[in-house]
Amino acid sequence: MRLSRFHLHTSKETPADAELASHRLMLRAGMIRKLAAGLYTWSPLGLRVLRKVETVVREEMDRAGALELQLPTIQPKELWEETGRWQKFGGQLLKIRDRKEQEYCYSPTAEEAITDYARQELGSYRQLPVNFYQVQTKFRDEIRPRFGLMRAREFLMKDAYSFHLDDADLAREYENMKAAYTRIFTRLGLRFRAVQADSGAIGGDASQEFHVLADSGEDALAFSTGSDYAANVETAQAAAPGPRPAGQETLRKVETPVQKTCEDVAALLGIALQRTVKSVAVMGEDGFVLALVRGDHVVNEIKLAKLPGLADYRLASEAEILQHLGSEPGFLGPVAPCGKIRVVADCEVAALADFVVGANQAGFHLAGVNWGRDLAEPDLVADIRNVVAGDRAADGGELRLARGIEVGHVFQLGRKYSEAMKFTVLDETGKAAIPAMGCYGIGVSRIVAAAIEQNHDAAGILWPEPMAPWTVAVCVINPKKDASVDAAAEALLAELQGAGLDAVLDDRGLRPGPMFADIELIGIPHRVVVSERGLAAGTFEYRARTASEAESLDSQQLLQRLRQG
Numbered sequence: 001m002r003l004s005r006f007h008l009h010t011s012k013e014t015p016a017d018a019e020l021a022s023h024r025l026m027l028r029a030g031m032i033r034k035l036a037a038g039l040y041t042w043s044p045l046g047l048r049v050l051r052k053v054e055t056v057v058r059e060e061m062d063r064a065g066a067l068e069l070q071l072p073t074i075q076p077k078e079l080w081e082e083t084g085r086w087q088k089f090g091g092q093l094l095k096i097r098d099r100k101e102q103e104y105c106y107s108p109t110a111e112e113a114i115t116d117y118a119r120q121e122l123g124s125y126r127q128l129p130v131n132f133y134q135v136q137t138k139f140r141d142e143i144r145p146r147f148g149l150m151r152a153r154e155f156l157m158k159d160a161y162s163f164h165l166d167d168a169d170l171a172r173e174y175e176n177m178k179a180a181y182t183r184i185f186t187r188l189g190l191r192f193r194a195v196q197a198d199s200g201a202i203g204g205d206a207s208q209e210f211h212v213l214a215d216s217g218e219d220a221l222a223f224s225t226g227s228d229y230a231a232n233v234e235t236a237q238a239a240a241p242g243p244r245p246a247g248q249e250t251l252r253k254v255e256t257p258v259q260k261t262c263e264d265v266a267a268l269l270g271i272a273l274q275r276t277v278k279s280v281a282v283m284g285e286d287g288f289v290l291a292l293v294r295g296d297h298v299v300n301e302i303k304l305a306k307l308p309g310l311a312d313y314r315l316a317s318e319a320e321i322l323q324h325l326g327s328e329p330g331f332l333g334p335v336a337p338c339g340k341i342r343v344v345a346d347c348e349v350a351a352l353a354d355f356v357v358g359a360n361q362a363g364f365h366l367a368g369v370n371w372g373r374d375l376a377e378p379d380l381v382a383d384i385r386n387v388v389a390g391d392r393a394a395d396g397g398e399l400r401l402a403r404g405i406e407v408g409h410v411f412q413l414g415r416k417y418s419e420a421m422k423f424t425v426l427d428e429t430g431k432a433a434i435p436a437m438g439c440y441g442i443g444v445s446r447i448v449a450a451a452i453e454q455n456h457d458a459a460g461i462l463w464p465e466p467m468a469p470w471t472v473a474v475c476v477i478n479p480k481k482d483a484s485v486d487a488a489a490e491a492l493l494a495e496l497q498g499a500g501l502d503a504v505l506d507d508r509g510l511r512p513g514p515m516f517a518d519i520e521l522i523g524i525p526h527r528v529v530v531s532e533r534g535l536a537a538g539t540f541e542y543r544a545r546t547a548s549e550a551e552s553l554d555s556q557q558l559l560q561r562l563r564q565g
C-alpha cells in the first residue's frame with residue numbers, strides 16, 4: 001500500500017467536544033467521522049484496525065468450536081413480546097414501523113432471534129451442545145451517547161449463544177468461552193482483567209466481565225490482595241463486619257443547625273465519619289423504605305434493587321419524606337416519629353453501636369443511638385453499599401480499586417429465554433427438555449477505543465502490534481527528487497511484505513516533520529526512513545514508536561529487528 005493512494009486525513013486540531021483521549025485521537029487520526037449523535041463512519045484507516053480486531057475475535061471463536069452465522073438486525077415486535085423485553089428493555093430499544101405499520105426493533109442484542117432460530121433448527125439432544133456466534137451491528141438508544149465509539153448508539157458486537165441439555169454442560173462451555181476471551185485479549189496485546197459482574201437486564205446466574213484497565217474507564221473494579229477475587233464494584237463484596245459492640249453512650253439530641261451531610265455532622269461533633277449513618281429514603285413496591293449506610297459509604301443501587309420489594313424502587317419525593325418522617329431531607333433518620341417505617345440497614349450499619357443519625361427535625365441529629373434500645377432492630381440487614389479501597393475482603397486480603405472499560409461479558413443465562421420462548425428438544429429418553437443457554441458478548445468497536453485509551457502518548461496512538469493499521473511505515477524522504485530513493489523504498493516495502501510484515505509506504509512527499517507526526521499520530525509501531533543519505537551509507541533509519549532514539553540499521557539488521565516485533 002502507498003499512502004499517496006490511500007485516504008489519510010489527519011488533523012492537528014483537538015476536537016472541542018471529545019473528552020476522552022481515544023475519542024480525540026480517533027478523530028485526529030481520521031479513523032472515524034461523526035454522522036450524528038452516537039453514529040460514526042469508519043474511514044479506510046479506522047476500518048483496517050476494526051477488521052484486525054474482528055479477525056482475532058473470529059479466529060479464537062472458531063478455535064473454541066463456535067459456529068458463525070448471521071441474524072437480521074431488524075427484528076419483529078412479536079418475538080420480543082414473547083420474553084416481555086419489548087417493554088422491559090426500555091428506552092434503549094429503537095422501535096421502527098414498516099409501511100404496513102408492523103412494529104420492529106433494531107437489535108440491541110439477540111437472545112430472542114437466536115432462540116427463535118434454535119427452536120426451528122434444534123429438535124434433539126444429539127444436536128447439542130452448540131454455540132452460534134455472529135459479528136453484527138447493534139443499536140442501543142443510549143441516553144447519553146459519548147466518548148465516540150466507547151459508548152456509541154450503533155456499534156459492532158460479537159455475540160455468541162450456546163445451547164445445552166444440562167447445567168453442567170453450560171458451565172463447561174462458559175469456561176471454554178472464558179478461555180477464548182482470555183486468548184483474544186491476550187493476543188490483542190491489551191492489559192485486562194476478568195471480574196465477577198452483575199447480570200443486569202439480560203438476567204441469569206453466573207456472569208463475568210472482561211475489562212481493559214485504564215484510568216479513564218467508566219467502571220470501578222475491586223481486586224483482593226488475598227486471592228484472585230476480582231469483581232465489578234456493582235457486585236463486589238467485602239468481608240462481613242465483626243459482631244456489634246455493646247453501646248456505651250446515652251441517647252441525646254444534638255444541635256446541627258446547618259449540618260446536613262454526614263461529613264459536616266462528624267466534623268461538628270468531632271467524631272469519625274464511620275460513626276454517622278446516612279438515611280436514603282426510597283419508595284418500593286410496598287411504599288416507603290429507609291435505606292441506611294454508614295456516612296463514609298454510598299448506597300449500591302444494584303444491590304438495593306435485588307432486595308424483596310425494591311426491584312423497581314425510586315428515590316422518595318420531598319412530600320413523601322415529609323409524610324413519613326415529618327422532616328425535610330438532610331436531617332432524616334430511622335428513629336421514627338410518625339409510626340413504624342421499614343428500615344433496610346447495610347451490614348456495617350447493623351454492626352454499629354453509639355452512632356449518629358438525623359433526628360427527623362430540621363437542625364437536629366441524634367447521637368449515642370443504639371439498636372434494640374433506641375429503635376427496633378432493622379427489618380432487613382443486607383449488603384447494600386459499594387466497597388471502598390482498603391475494605392477487608394472475605395479471603396482475608398485487602399480490597400484495592402482500579403478502573404476498567406468493559407469489553408466483554410459472559411453469562412450463564414439458564415432457561416430464562418428457552419422457557420419463555422417454549423424451546424424444547426427431545427432428551428435421551430424421548431422426553432421434551434428445555435435447553436440451558438449461555439451468552440457471550442464482545443464490544444468489537446469498543447475494543448478499538450479501549451486500546452487507545454490504554455495505549456497513547458502526547459504524540460498520538462501507540463497501537464499494540466496486532467491491532468495497528470500497519471505495523472511498519474516506510475517513510476521516503478524526497479521521493480520526487482531522486483528516483484533511486486523511491487525505487488529503494490519500493491524494494492524495501494516488497495521485502496518487508498515478503499517477510500510477512502504489514503508494511504505501508506509513505507510516499508506522499510511530505511517534509512520529515514509532518515510525515516513523522518502523522519505516522520506517530522496514527523500509531524504505526526515501527527518507522528523506517530529511506531533517504532538519499534542513508535542509501536549512500538547502505539543503511540535505513542529505524543525507530544520503534546515507543547523508543548526515544550532512532551538507529552541506523554542495514555537491511556538485514558532491520559528485518560531481524562522487525563521480526564522481533
Ligand code: ATP
Nearest residue numbers: 149150151152155157406407408409441442443446
Ligand atoms: P455497558 O454496561 O457498558 O452499557 P452492557 O453491559 O450493557 O454495557 P452487554 O449487553 O454486556 O453491554 O454487551 C456486550 C458488550 O458490548 C459490552 O461488553 C461492551 O463491550 C459492548 N457495548 C455495550 N454497549 C455499548 C455501546 N453503547 N457502545 C459500544 N460498545 C458497547
Ligand code: MG
Nearest residue numbers: 209406408409
Ligand atoms: Mg455487560
